[in-house]
Amino acid sequence: MDLQRCLAHLDEAIEAAAVLGIEATAAASVRDTARTRLGFPSDAYVLAMAGGTGVGKSTILNALAGEEVSPASARRPTTAEPVAWIPANKREELAGLLSWLGVTQVREHRAESLGQLAVLDLPDFDSIAPEHRERVDTLLPRVDAVAWVVDPEKYKDEIMHGGYLRTFAPRLRHQLVVLNRSDLLSAEDAMRVSDDMRTQLGREGLATIGVAITRARDGAAGIGEFRHWLDSGVEAKRIVASRIAAEAHEAVRDLAARTGVADGGAVPLIDPARRERALDAVGRGVLALVDIRGLERQAVAATRLAARPRGAGPFGHLTSWVYRLTGRARASADPAGFLRRWQSRGSLAPAVEPLRELIAVTLPTVPGSVRGGLATLSTPAIFEQRLAGAIDQSLAAESAAFRVPTSVLWSVIGLAQYAVTALLLFCALWFAALFLIHEAPVGSVDVPYLGRVPTPVVLLSVTLLIGFLLAQALRLHAGWLGRRWARRIGHRVTREVRERITESLLLPIERFDSARQQLANAAAGATEDCVSAATPAR
Template sequence: MVQPRRTCRPARARSLALVGIAGAGGTHPATAARLGREHRHRRPGTRCRKARPCVRGVARRERARDRRDGWCLRSHSRCDRHRARDRGRHRFFESEAPAGDLRGGRDARDDRRRARASRGSARRRVLEGARPLRQACRRPGGAPRSRRRAARRDGAALAVTLSASLSALDDAVDAAAALGLDTSRARQVLADARGRLGFEGSAYVLALVGGTGVGKSSLLNALAGETVSPAGPRRPTTGTPLAWVAQSARDETAPLLGWLDVRDVRDHANGAFADVAILDLPDIDSTTPEHRARVDELLPRVDAVVWVADPEKYRDAVLHDQYLRRWAPRLARQLVVLNKADRVGSEAERLRAHLVASLRAEGIENVNVAVTSATRDGDAHELRDWIADGVQAKRIISERVATELHGAALDLATRAGVSADAKPLLTAEQRAQVLADVTREAAAIIDLAGLERQAVAATRLAARPRGAGPFGLVTTFLYRVTGRDRVVADPEGYLRRWRERGSLARAAEPIRNVIGDLLPRVPSETRGAIATLVDAQALNARITGAIDAAVATRVADARPPTSVVWSVIGALQYVVTAALLFAGLWIAAVFFLHAPFASVDVPVLGPIPTPLVLLVSLLVAGYVLARLLGAHAGMLGRRWARRLRGDLMRELEARLRDVLFARIDTIDAARVRIARARETIEG
């Protein structure tokens, strides 16, 4: 089913136009009238399928010599396969009849289609009589609807991009401050950018900048067609900035000019300059210091700049060295004007080429050069055309702000020594080697071998009360009373007294050597932040704190192990002790008490009395049990020492990693943030 389409002309008028065009091509009047009636009687807005034979006949009889008409027809034929919205975007006409009717055989062979396209005079007349595209039916004086939509989309995209760029530069400024960089310029750029974007007016600010006597005021007067800014032989002539704005934009530019602190404002009614406010600034080489300071104050806030020079001063060092080299990379829209061309005549083009070559040699490649004359009529057309070339003011403002943000981000990245990938200061291999060396030196000061001896002695001391019998209780009591246990069997105290066993000078050498090798490769402005990492006193304090924290963490639960075997050995020791006591009493009774035991026979084992054999056997059994207890406790103590040493080394390594590389990680993170901000701003 064919969908009706909106039309811009009545059906009768269209049909008569079609009949007239067909008749003009040589069609018989009766055929043309019949075609007009059939076309007229169709329902308005629907397609007419009876128009095809007549139009094809006209096309065959009419020959066109312009091949461009055939190209337009082929483009129109391809476009008719799309929707009306796409045809509007392609800017082609929409046919009155269906697309296939006007083309005549869309599915024909390619050679026939090219032949028909070359005979497009009559078809061109048909298309001219048909209604134009929907985009042409727009409000008087307004832009096409598709262009307005595109402008809104571009404006929204620019707003989102600028918002992201502002946030990125904020983050970069914070990161640069962490590196110890001076961020005053970047903060000023942020303040100026937010201040400039806060004005809702549609006009952008263009500044005329140049040296003394180059004709800035005369050039403005030539653009205005009247005397706006006074010009004369007295130097300096312009002492304060002067603004030339359109009357229609006077009210909306007033807050902007107030922000720029421009008080002298002249208005005009020239519609070609309705979207621009032109500033005539003081001389950049004025003998009055306040004039140059005023120019330096305004340049970061204007949206576009015209650098004005003359044949005598176009190579001036002040203009090139102090302004063009500094500001050309920071301006999105700018132009160099070689004024007073009337004084050099035919040499103007040679001077232009020389000025362009000079700018290229200085690395300034994004600036065009125009030749003007403020005294001859029509010689300022290049500047006039450049100002009124149809560039949207909002885009100029956005590009100016974006360029300034990009310049600030690039400056921070350069001073931070950040490239596109922002490589870390130390590689993974360097970090691993430094950490291993520092940990080894710290472990040597802690004395892990002495820790193992202390752990074994503490375990044996803990085993004596349970496994050594009554004699174990006595020896344990003596150890504690004399304080020997705190000297030879106290791993916790031994770890806490690690400072008494050496200095940390050797432990700090690996990190100090690596940072010392790194310093010459980083920018000078970041060396201060990195050099603080190798300060001897601060580095020793950090390593000391790491060792103390590791020791305190692992010693908090350092308790000697226990075993059930100790209780079994302890019970046997009590039995042996009791038997030993019995044997001792027996021997005492036999050898020292004669009555009433003198008549009792003492059993013997050969020549040795049995009580003596029993006494010696019990002593040997007690010694064996004691050695067995010591061996078992020593085994448990060594196992505990290995576990304690492993936990201590892992904790020490983690603590040292934090104190050695935490500051470096902070610096690396700041450099990465700056690199990401630069990437975001660059888009």
């Protein structure tokens, strides 16, 4: 159960690494190896004998078997192909596992007490034959346990310590160093060398690895400590699980370390408060370009233009037709066009600066492996391009939905203007009649300050005044509607632009941050589940 959870953490970590652009092929291969290994039916575990040439790997196996299983000799190197020594009754169930390991040389044993054990005698990893080392390197990630065989001459070898132990030991739980050919030393010296080896393992952070002293040439009697370790009663299943868990844990830890996150905690790359401030600044810069005030003027003009044919009486049609014909309407009463032309009003460069700067400041604090992805995001050209795209999209969506406001009041005013025009005509006829018919009787009205004023003059003045007031009412009402409309557009555009900036510029960073958090969580989970799955139950 712990093991399945442990592998799930590895999956999460690999997924997060993909978002972060971190190379995770090694981790993916760990995962694949783990799943394949778990897919084999056998409950036996595979122990590899690894070491330099001539340290006695094959001799130890032969001592264990009590017969010659893998030829050993003074010729260097001797073993070129790995030899598997397996329980006879498990031959069939181990067939798949052995072919996955690429092992063709198979010997059987009937040792009751070693019924769960398959030993692999590997070629050396330090001889003149480079293909031996290659074999070892491809096999070691697939075996369940390792006996690192050294001798008094080679126990300090750099290939063993700097190369193999450093790489593989942290990814194994069931492992042992076997100090062979100890008969070449006095008993005290053998103890001294094995203590020295332990000290060195401790320095390398591998203090949990035990050291067994053997004399394989003496047969079974010479490998008592090694045999004791084999018989120590660790369940084979547990060994297989511990190996996979240890490998998975290392892989997750490696990904987390390269991302710069610790177990459980990934401090956000960008401080949320600073992010908000930068976003506000960008929003202000963008809206200055979009020019909401200019938009308001255009919207008011467009609304007035729409009101004119309906509310300005018989001449309204004429003037609005003239406006349209001369292009005046297009230039100053076209809010949609005004929005679309935002880019002609200046450069975006100053607007993106606060956000770009924020990312530039953040970059040095980000681990090298993730820096690349973030750096691309903060390239001014890409930033501007994205922002421009975001603004274009939101403005296009907004202006496509434009409907110039309208009102029935305009028709009422329009009707009244027709009446005014009729009255004006009547006055004109009256004046004409007065000119033509001399001595025509005409009434008069008493007007304060002016005295008696002829009725047609009063009527004409009143009609003109009403006409003027109606025109003003239309202007004011249309202006009020236009401004209200413009304010609504302004709010929507502001909100939309902000949303799109967040989506196209900050979302990638947030995705980045959440991937880092996911990796940190996976690392914490792996520390818990993989460690408990990897504990060698003794």
